[in-house]
Amino acid sequence: MKKILFIALFITIGSFAQKSINNYKYIIVPSQFDFVKGKDKYQTSSLTKFLFNKYGFTAFLDDEQLPNEVANNRCLVLKGVVKDASSMFTTKSTIELRDCYNKVVFTSKEGRSKEKEYKKAYHEAIRNAFKSIEALKYKYVPLEEDQVTITKEVPAVVTTVKVVEDKLVEVKKDKSIAEVLYAQLIENGFQLVNTKPEVVFQVLKTNVKDVFVIKDKNGILYKNENSWFAEYYDNDIKVIKEYQVKF
Template identity: 40%
Template sequence: MKTKFFSLLVACLIVTSVFSQANLNDYKYVIVPTKYDFLKESNQYQLNALTQFLFNKYGFETLMEGDEYPEDLVRNRCLALRSNVTKDAGLFKTKLLITLKGCNDQVVFTSQLGESREKEYNKAYTEAIRNAFKSFEAVNYKYEPKAKDVMVATENTEVKNEVAKEIKKLKEEIQALKEEKKAEVIEVEETVVEVVKKAPVVKVQTKEVKNTKEKVDMKASTSVLYAQEIENGFQLVDSSPKVIYKIKKTSMKDVFLVISKNGTLSKKGSDWILEYYENDVLKQEVLNIKF
């Protein structure tokens, strides 16, 4: 009779162990609280940190309450078990019990009672919690995702890949636009340089003075002109203010194209010299410009 009872008890324990293991394998994470109710402070005696360490030791992926949770756990809180340690009354012993609950507050696993006869709380709690964790030695926990969880994870991965592809494509298009704009700027600069190079200002001046013996008409302007910055250059205004000239930058320092005169403005020493042709006579005018 006793033999039959003992065999039945062993069978029940085996079935319970297998059932508990099957339930535990459905969960990917264990969340450990930062404080237990029977203690006054968070992580007192380092008991919460020890709990996290021991869960990790037995193969669980453990998170401390308040940590940044993984993306799949944020989407599905039922992937995690919430752990707790409670203290049983004992006159000469410290007794601790570990429980794991699912997302609907159902108890999924309860450990054996961990005991200690140590008198110092630090040693007693440490020994008792380690003894309680011996219940997990026979569990052989290994997370086994459900089919729907795998499907959701796959779909999310595919979505992420698509988003990554779109972002990469946008970056490439932006880079192409930048290169195109850069090429346009270079082309404009080269055109301006070419125009300046081809402008026969100096060459014509030498030719006209030398061959035709014409004098260069030079005069100095007494009025002060003020330079106001515009796109690609400046406009020169008097005190009215009235726009007298518009000048465009070139690739050469202190050399500008004068739009309305078809001439150039360049700095020679401390003077700004305006040069242009009028009736085949080279005109030069010294301008007093304030930049």
């Protein structure tokens, strides 16, 4: 008798509310914006950091030492960027906040200045743009996570669902030291690259936290405690490999 092959995955996930600005703990400000030639030219970056801190955020420049938890969870962080749309006689600045997927989650109203001297003009325009940030009345609130234990069936997703005969399947576990892979954002997921560098897997997002479909491998990548496991079939042999993935 034939049956569709499923991978039964038991995992604890959180049910999350949609994030608001208050759910992000840190702001990282580029030490050089793309509209100036030079690091912190006209003190644009240091002023931006100062104003974020003034209005309740915890802000760092991107070349400063960051808290350890930022390395473990980049999605606690928003990137605070000044965008310039100046014309010949008017300096125009807006503030963008971007999440860990580089998605814009907030854009300020445009701040303007008629000052002729560059430093004064940028400072006035940035301060005016920050009136929108001030109006947020930011206060950090950790995102509540209601833990729910579920049993989730995740099919080995392929263009055509793989059908196999009922039989005992050999499981091959790779017991070597866990290889480190680095995640690079692609459409609908990530590509995981080793230190050579070469692409080891392309993984696609699912609606389950910390579970990805491995493209072209008929398998999944999932997190268990502090490690990531790639689980797929190779010539009807089930392969499980452990990795350390840096997002």
